[in-house]
Amino acid sequence: MTPQATRIGIPIENAELAKMLFDAAQEVFTSMLGSEVHRLPDPPADQPSPFDGVLSLIGLAGAAIGNGTVVCTPEAACKMSSLLLMSEYPNVDDQVLDALGEIANMIIGGFKHLLEPHLGRLQMSIPSVIYGKNIATRNSKVPLALAVGCGFPGGECEVRIRLAAARE
């Protein structure tokens, strides 16, 4: 079970962090995808079981360390890419993977923007996008795990963060 962020040196309650994560996703859906989005019941915060789909990952460093990911099915990835690029994408291809990387980049970037006034300066990596079957992820030494579900017309995705306070 994930601990309260405040117990590991991050001065914000988990519920507020999850709200920041959804707010960042909502801004991207509204501004860039031209789509409504609603918050689904929070998925389990622990790593999902091996799944088939697309995972876009951004590393975080600085005042906290960890990563943020956007996870979805291939169908949802195609739908999100179609909304972003205003073209139809029936299958996952390079453009869909690039679009998913950029969507994750903007969502985690927005989250970072909201978090920095409370925590201090953070840096982001460039996105890594993984597409395949039986994807399993594991984060060792990163205690705080949070996930929010985002529903939009035609699909849904999960936005996840794993964080630890940086060591001195």
Added chain:
Amino acid sequence: MSAEPLNLLVVDDSTAIRKILMRVLSQTGLPLGKVLEAGDGREALKLIESNDIALILSDINMPNMDGLELLRALRASEKWHDVPVVLITTEGAQEKVEEAVALGAASYVRKPFSADLLRDKLAALLTK
């Protein structure tokens, strides 16, 4: 407003963002000439050498040569030091914005952006 077609350059390592920016540019209502694309600052400099560019829209975080390095190279150049550069940042990192302004960026935009806002900003810069 100048009736001369304006050549623009979009610099971003993401083809998705380049595609979105090209669409926004096509909707400014301005007489556009060529709208060129580059994946990083180095590619951008090559295109600038052989084209008369009216405005550059560039991401900050890119491999090989990032947007701030591109801006620095342009400002140090005798020929292209006054080409307006609009920088785009995902992180909204204040120190990068301050550096961009100090280097003479014409403007900056944080992603995610409103297409209307970006369109208005570009139209204002291009009609100066």
